[in-house]
Amino acid sequence: MKLKTWKELPAGAAITEPGSARHFKTGSWRSYRPKWIEENCIHCLFCWVYCPDMSIKAKDGKMTGIDYDFCKGCGICALECPGKQGKKALVMEEEGK
Amino acid sequence: MGKKIGITGNEAIANAMRLANPDVCGAFPITPATEIMQRFTTFVSNGQVKTEMVLAESEHSAMSACIGASAAGGRVATATAAQGLALMFEMLFIASGLRLPIIMGVANRALSAPLNIHGDHSDGMAVRDCGWIHLYSENAQEAYDNMLQAFRIGEHKDLRLPVMVGLDGFITSHSIQTAEYLDDDVAREFVGEYRQTLPALLDIKHPVSMGSLILTDYYHEYRKAFENVMSMVPAIVEEIGREYEKISGRPYGLYESYRLEDAEIAIVVMSSAAGTSKEVVDEFRDKGVKAGLLKPRLFRPFPYTQIAAALKHLKAVAVLDRADCWGASYGPLFTDVSAALYGETNRPVLVNKIYGLGGRDYMPDQAEYTLNELVDLAKGGKVKALKEYIGVRE
Numbered sequence: 001m002k003l004k005t006w007k008e009l010p011a012g013a014a015i016t017e018p019g020s021a022r023h024f025k026t027g028s029w030r031s032y033r034p035k036w037i038e039e040n041c042i043h044c045l046f047c048w049v050y051c052p053d054m055s056i057k058a059k060d061g062k063m064t065g066i067d068y069d070f071c072k073g074c075g076i077c078a079l080e081c082p083g084k085q086g087k088k089a090l091v092m093e094e095e096g097k
Numbered sequence: 098m099g100k101k102i103g104i105t106g107n108e109a110i111a112n113a114m115r116l117a118n119p120d121v122c123g124a125f126p127i128t129p130a131t132e133i134m135q136r137f138t139t140f141v142s143n144g145q146v147k148t149e150m151v152l153a154e155s156e157h158s159a160m161s162a163c164i165g166a167s168a169a170g171g172r173v174a175t176a177t178a179a180q181g182l183a184l185m186f187e188m189l190f191i192a193s194g195l196r197l198p199i200i201m202g203v204a205n206r207a208l209s210a211p212l213n214i215h216g217d218h219s220d221g222m223a224v225r226d227c228g229w230i231h232l233y234s235e236n237a238q239e240a241y242d243n244m245l246q247a248f249r250i251g252e253h254k255d256l257r258l259p260v261m262v263g264l265d266g267f268i269t270s271h272s273i274q275t276a277e278y279l280d281d282d283v284a285r286e287f288v289g290e291y292r293q294t295l296p297a298l299l300d301i302k303h304p305v306s307m308g309s310l311i312l313t314d315y316y317h318e319y320r321k322a323f324e325n326v327m328s329m330v331p332a333i334v335e336e337i338g339r340e341y342e343k344i345s346g347r348p349y350g351l352y353e354s355y356r357l358e359d360a361e362i363a364i365v366v367m368s369s370a371a372g373t374s375k376e377v378v379d380e381f382r383d384k385g386v387k388a389g390l391l392k393p394r395l396f397r398p399f400p401y402t403q404i405a406a407a408l409k410h411l412k413a414v415a416v417l418d419r420a421d422c423w424g425a426s427y428g429p430l431f432t433d434v435s436a437a438l439y440g441e442t443n444r445p446v447l448v449n450k451i452y453g454l455g456g457r458d459y460m461p462d463q464a465e466y467t468l469n470e471l472v473d474l475a476k477g478g479k480v481k482a483l484k485e486y487i488g489v490r491e
Contacts, residue, residue: 006318006325011257012196013319014296015306 027055030073032092034066041089047077063089099279099345106237106269109276110176110202110262111136113244115146116284117200120171123151123162127181128214129266130204134176156181160188160199167197168307170297172252175199178266179206182220186227192259193228194323195307196295198251199259202244205233205368205419206266207455215456216266218367221396222420222429228323230260230330231397233367235353238276240264242347243394245279245288249337254294255329263396265369265419267456283344327398334395351400353392354407356382360389362471363408363445365434366417367393370452370459374417377464388468393430401437408438411445413474415467419453427484446474449484463487 001023010016043063048056055071057064066077073095081090104112110133114122122141124134140146151166153159156177167173177185182203192199205221207213221231232247234240243262251260264270279287296305311319331351338349355375357363364374371392381388391407393399408414416435418428427435431449438444450467453459466487474480 003314004318006321009315009319009322010305011295011322011326012307013194013309013311013315015309016296016303018304 025069027067027069027071030068030071031095032073032075033068033095034071034073034075034078034090035093036063036066037087037089037091040084040087042082042084044082046080046082047090050076050080052076099277099283101275101277103273104237104241104276105132105271105273106234106240106264107132107202107204107271108136109237109241110244110264111140112278113241113284114174114202115140116245116281117172117174117248117288118146118285119148119174119200121149121151121163121166121173122175123153123159123166123173124175125153125156125159125177125181127156127178129206129216129270130176130178130181130202132270133202133204137176156184157188160185160192163199164188164192164195164197167192167199168195168297169299170293172248172291173197173199174201174248176202176204178204179208179214179220182224183208186224189224189227189229189259191308194319196257196326197259198257198291200244200247200251201259201261202240203261203263204266204270205263211455213455214266216268216270216369216419217454217456218263218418218420219454221261221263222422224261225397225429228258228327229397230258230334230395231263232260232394233263233396234269235368235371235392236269236276237264237272237274238347240269241276241278242341242345242349245284246337246341246349248288248291249340250330250334252291253333253337254292256326256333257295258326258330263368268369277345279345287341287344330398331395331400331403349394351393351395351403352407353390353394355390355392357389357391357407359387361387361412362468362475363389363391363411363414364417364464364467364471365391365393365408365414365430367396367430368419370417370419373459373461374464377461377468380465381468386468386472388471396430399433399437401433404434405437405441408434409441409444413448413471414445415448415450415471417450417452417467421451421454431484446480448474448480448482451484451486452488457488459488
């Protein structure tokens with residue numbers, strides 16, 4: 001996205017485009033990333049419920065993945081994940097490893 | 098025409114607010130501005146205005162209420178002083194950064210500690226860089242006139258900026274002085290209705306978010322844009338001053354020039370002390386000394402080029418500050434005046450006097466002392482001290 005000059009900005013830093021937060025990718029703040037292990041997932045959607053952002057992708061009542069553009073790596077999904085037979089479906093890994 | 102009456106400066110501010118009929122007023126009482134809100138809430142109770150009063154639990158909250166109401170598109174006014182202004186500090190930046198034209202009377206008073214309720218400019222100077230427009234008033238008449246004009250300046254479609262109107266605590270806020278009110282109809286027509294020209298929250302067809310996070314990619318640009326809008330203020334202050342002169346007969350510009358054109362020496366001083374100084378300037382003129390005075394009215398944005406042009410022909414100038422930047426060498430007004438003159442090849446010798454802190458009376462002998470020193474400097478005398486406290490026990 002081309003950045004605007006100071007002459008093109010709306011007065012008072014007002015955001016005039018609804019839903020423009022989707023252009024502001026906050027996933028780069030993350031130092032740990034959740035990794036989804038599909039075979040351990042029972043699709044309880046606890047992760048979807050607990051995610052403080054909207055970074056758990058789900059379709060037709062099933063977990064389908066993680067939106068890394070916005071996931072900040074807080075780890076709540078991995079903490080809440082009951083997994084299958086004691087094996088977590090969401091685990092945290094250090095970024096860049 | 099208007100009528101001449103005896104009023105306090107606070108009463109003058111409250112009456113200007115009545116004529117502007119704000120939609121919302123968020124306020125918290127503090128000496129010496131309390132009387133402004135006391136009188137204004139009487140107007141509210143009597144149904145003379147349609148203002149919604151928000152009596153907040155602190156000045157921080159009062160300004161927050163003003164910000165919300167202004168962001169929603171309302172005409173908003175309030176008043177405060179000293180510690181109250183200090184408690185608003187955080188919110189002052191938010192009001193200006195969001196470009197909200199909140200109009201506020203400030204009965205300028207010393208800051209604690211030591212605790213002191215009397216008049217000086219420490220409060221206004223402490224918030225000089227908050228992005229508000231600052232107008233300073235010499236007396237009740239100017240407080241009334243400035244407050245009326247402040248609505249037009251702040252709400253101007255090209256600006257939409259908050260304005261504070263200063264008047265000296267107690268000296269102006271509480272002394273009863275002769276002043277002339279405009280006829281209510283004339284004043285109301287001048288102030289007019291506030292029309293939102295920039296995005297407001299309460300526009301269902303064009304919803305906006307305000308107060309969002311602006312990081313390293315845009316903050317610098319937003320501040321440049323802000324500096325640009327501030328640079329447009331002086332021309333609009335002058336334009337509205339000319340319009341006001343037509344209905345009042347009283348001229349208003351960026352500053353008052355008193356016997357300055359052919360002067361060789363001059364005092365630069367703001368607010369009530371200008372009155373005393375003008376008397377003494379007259380006495381020096383009677384003695385054949387070419388003395389003059391410049392009284393800044395618009396202090397922020399500081400009209401650097403205009404003030405430099407008005408002072409550059411002089412031989413010696415004393416800038417009188419009723420506040421000090423302790424440890425930072427000079428008073429705030431001196432710093433601005435000297436910066437304004439820096440670009441001039443021929444410029445006067447400048448000295449800085451700190452006077453009247455915490456309501457210490459500024460007496461004619463202090464103006465005499467200062468002008469006598471300027472007479473000496475104009476003849477090539479040596480500067481003894483660039484900055485000096487006057488009226489202080491040594």
